[in-house]
Amino acid sequence: xxxxxxxxxxxxxxxxxxxxxxxxxxxxxxxxxxxxxxxxxxxxxxxxxxxxxxxxxxxxxxxxxxxxxxxxxxxxxxxxxxxxxxxxxxxxxxxxxxxxxxxxxxxxxxxxxxxxxxxxxxxxxxxxxxxxxxxxxxxxxxxxxxxxxxxxxxxxxxxxxxxxxxxxxxxxxxxxxxxxxxxxxxxxxxxxxxxxxxxxxxxxxxxxxxxxxxxxxxxxxxxxxxxxxxxxxxxxxxxxxxxxxxxxxxxxxxxxxxxxxxxxxxxxxxxxxxxxxxxxxxxxxxxxxxxxxxxxxxxxxxxxxxxxxxxxxxxxxxxxxxxxxxxxxxxxxxxx
Numbered sequence: 001x002x003x004x005x006x007x008x009x010x011x012x013x014x015x016x017x018x019x020x021x022x023x024x025x026x027x028x029x030x031x032x033x034x035x036x037x038x039x040x041x042x043x044x045x046x047x048x049x050x051x052x053x054x055x056x057x058x059x060x061x062x063x064x065x066x067x068x069x070x071x072x073x074x075x076x077x078x079x080x081x082x083x084x085x086x087x088x089x090x091x092x093x094x095x096x097x098x099x100x101x102x103x104x105x106x107x108x109x110x111x112x113x114x115x116x117x118x119x120x121x122x123x124x125x126x127x128x129x130x131x132x133x134x135x136x137x138x139x140x141x142x143x144x145x146x147x148x149x150x151x152x153x154x155x156x157x158x159x160x161x162x163x164x165x166x167x168x169x170x171x172x173x174x175x176x177x178x179x180x181x182x183x184x185x186x187x188x189x190x191x192x193x194x195x196x197x198x199x200x201x202x203x204x205x206x207x208x209x210x211x212x213x214x215x216x217x218x219x220x221x222x223x224x225x226x227x228x229x230x231x232x233x234x235x236x237x238x239x240x241x242x243x244x245x246x247x248x249x250x251x252x253x254x255x256x257x258x259x260x261x262x263x264x265x266x267x268x269x270x271x272x273x274x275x276x277x278x279x280x281x282x283x284x285x286x287x288x289x290x291x292x293x294x295x296x297x298x299x300x301x302x303x304x305x306x307x308x309x310x311x312x313x314x315x316x317x318x319x320x321x322x323x324x325x326x327x328x329x330x331x332x333x334x335x336x
Contacts, residue, residue, distance in 0.1 A: 024052060025049075025051045025052065025267055026053070026264060026267065027051055027052070027053055027054070027081050027082070027264050027267035027268055027270070028055075028056070028080045028081050028263065029042070029053060029054070029056070029080065029081060029083070029084050030055075030056050030058075030067045030071065030080045030084070031056065031067075031084045032057075032064040032067050032083075032084070032085050032087075032090075033084055033086045033254065033284070034086070034289060035055075037284055037287045037288070037289040038057070038084065039055070040283065040287070041275070041284065042055055044280075044283075045271060045274045048274070051267050051270060051271070056080065058070075064085060064086065064089075067083065067085075067090070068091075068093060068094055071094055071099055071259060072094070072097060072099065075097075075099060078259055078261035078263065080262075081259060081263060081264050081267065081268035081271070082256065082257060082259055082262065082271060082272060083255075083257050083259060084254075084256055085254060085255045085257070086254050086289070087169075087170070087253075087254065088122075088124070088252070088253055088254075088255045088316045088319075088320070089323065091255040091257050092122070092316060092317060092320040093320070094257065094259075095121050095122060098260065099259060099260050100258065100260060101121070101259060101261075102121055102258070103120050103257075103258040103268070104120055104269075105269065106273055107273050107274075107277040108120075108123045108276050110278070110295050111123060111276070111294060112294075112296060114313065114314075114316070115253060115295075121257060121258075122257040123255065123256050123257070123276050124294040124316075125253065125254050125255070125256055125275055125276050125281055125294055126253065126254050126281045126289070126290030126292070126293060126294055127252055127290055127291070127292055127293075127294055128224045128225050128291055129223075129224045129249050129252065129291065129292060129309055129311060130170065130174050130221060130222075130223065130224075130242065130249045130250045130252070131221075131222055131224050131227045131242065131249065132145055132146070132220070132221060132222070132240040132241075132242050133212045133219065133221075133222040133226075133227045133230065133237055133238070133239060134238050134240055135212050135213070135215050135217070135219065135236055135237055136236045136237060137236040138160075138218040139218050143155070144219065144238070144240060145219050145240065146242065146245075147243050147245075147246065148190075148221070148242050148243060149190070151163070151194060151219075151221075152190070152193050156219070158194075158197035158198035158200075159198050159199075159200060160218045160219075161199045161200065161217060161218065161220060162199070162202055162207075162208045162211050162212065162217040162219075162220035162221075163194065163199055163200070163201055163208065163220060163221045164201075164202055164203070164205045164207065165201050165202070165203060165204075165334060165336065166191065166326075166330050166334075167336060168204075169204070170205065170223050170252050171205065171221070172323060172326070172327060172330075173250065173252055173319055173323070174250050175187070175191065175326045175327075175330055176319045176320070176322040176327075177250045177312055177314050177319045177322075178190065179325065180314055180319055180321070180322045181314050184325070184329070188329055188333070191329075191330055191334075192333050195334055200217060201334060205221075205223045205226050208220035208222045209222050209226040209227065209230050212235075212237055213230045213233070213235035213236075213237055219240075223252070224239065224292070224301075224303075225289070225290075225291060227239040228288065228301060228303035231303055232303070239303065241307060241309055241310070243310075244309075244310050247312050248309075248310035248311045248313070249309065249310070249311060250311065250312050250314075251292070251311040251312070254284075254290065256272050256275045256276060258272060278293070281293055281294070281298065282298075282299040285301055288301070291303060291304065292304075292309050
């Protein structure tokens with residue numbers, strides 16, 4: 001090889017070796033949505049965008065609280081870009097602590113005002129709702145409760161009805177929503193009367209589901225996902241939509257939020273936009289994690305057999321603001 005040509009080749013080789021390739025795009029998300037449902041969604045995002053997703057799942061029973069505590073602990077050195085939460089209470093807690101950052105996803109434009117933060121700090125995506133699950137072998141159609149107040153009716157013996165202890169999870173959120181909409185005294189009286197008439201108070205919504213499915217209880221307050229699971233199992237049960245001739249039932253949406261100090265803000269915005277898309281919401285409804293859309297007229301679970309769900313018109317911050325006060329009151333009522 002001629003000397004000058006050899007020199008040029010060496011220079012080109014050195015220059016190309018010194019060039020630093022752009023780091024691969026990635027996004028870190030803390031996920032409290034069950035991994036079996038969340039993983040296919042995140043894989044589709046990777047395929048469509050080329051952005052690698054590093055998902056951190058918490059397998060503990062109190063996973064949502066655990067992930068929120070981790071975000072708080074990492075306040076001074078944020079590790080994650082966004083929080084994908086299967087509910088909303090811990091998301092609003094992080095907002096109150098100044099740990100969220102605004103985002104402007106295009107796919108959030110179709111969300112109603114109650115399902116998004118006005119400053120863009122969080123957005124709702126899909127949801128479960130509070131239902132009444134009834135045993136069809138025990139109760140004929142004309143004798144089934146259709147409102148939560150029916151649990152106070154003498155038509156049914158108190159011990160034949162079941163609720164989850166309203167101090168945790170969606171049962172606590174339902175209680176806080178009633179305190180927010182009915183007022184403290186009326187909500188207090190409702191739960192006091194439930195306790196007085198001997199309604200069975202159990203450790204969780206899945207226990208209510210099992211009691212009703214087995215016929216040990218004729219009806220109970222339950223979540224829509226538990227109710228649909230019981231129906232799919234072939235149990236003699238029906239999901240009743242509560243208070244459809246009144247205020248509606250409580251929607252418990254999932255939420256997506258960008259974290260303050262996000263290490264990959266552009267990638268975080270892209271994932272938020274993807275998670276809020278109606279197509280992604282439908283994936284989670286089809287998989288059974290959610291049963292309804294956060295959007296009016298959106299997708300619904302086949303479990304509902306085409307029925308639309310009227311939901312309470314109460315803001316998520318209002319519910320979160322009542323949680324502590326209602327929990328203290330209910331702790332006294334149920335002697336816990």
